[in-house]
Amino acid sequence: DAKTTQPTSMDCAEGRAANLPCNHSTISGNEYVYWYRQIHSQGPQYIIHGLKNNETNEMASLIITEDRKSSTLILPHATLRDTAVYYCIVRGDSWGKLQFGAGTQVVVTP
């Protein structure tokens, strides 16, 4: 699976959009980009995933560049409950393994 690079931490003001970048320059054509988050030692929570096209659901939007070497997770209106570690994961093998890195610690402030 391709390795991902994320910033260690970032702050965001409540009510503003949070844009979380992820680099995955070695991604292969059949590998998906997944985003999970982990709120204070709870089990990770799935957010969104995509292959080539941009994706949106009730939680977030995922923007993948045309060359697929990077992506951005967008939380449109951050709340205090969005404070968490966000993991960008590239996955393409056949048995579903998620390879977690260190993630980005996002702190949403009032």
Add this chain to the structure above:
Amino acid sequence: NAGVTQTPKFRVLKTGQSMTLLCAQDMNHEYMYWYRQDPGMGLRLIHYSVGEGTTAKGEVPDGYNVSRLKKQNFLLGLESAAPSQTSVYFCASSYGREGEQFFGPGTRLTVL
């Protein structure tokens, strides 16, 4: 639906003791996983199962065994606990290879 549940939530063991962690899911998922998370690190896959009666090794399988006798349950065993196995253990399940994995609340294990 309860989703994914884990038993126990906390446990303290002495070196050399054995124990079994239980993971249960009520979503009829085929795939189940055991991860461990050490302080300040992401999750690492221990073992996984792609269906009832099948198991396979993940990234860090040494010192652990697993069983999937029923589709809804995935057991993680430590035969002889070591301090290096102090960690938070998460179970997850998914319907198939792709799509989201649903995680349990975790088991905090301390080995003295």
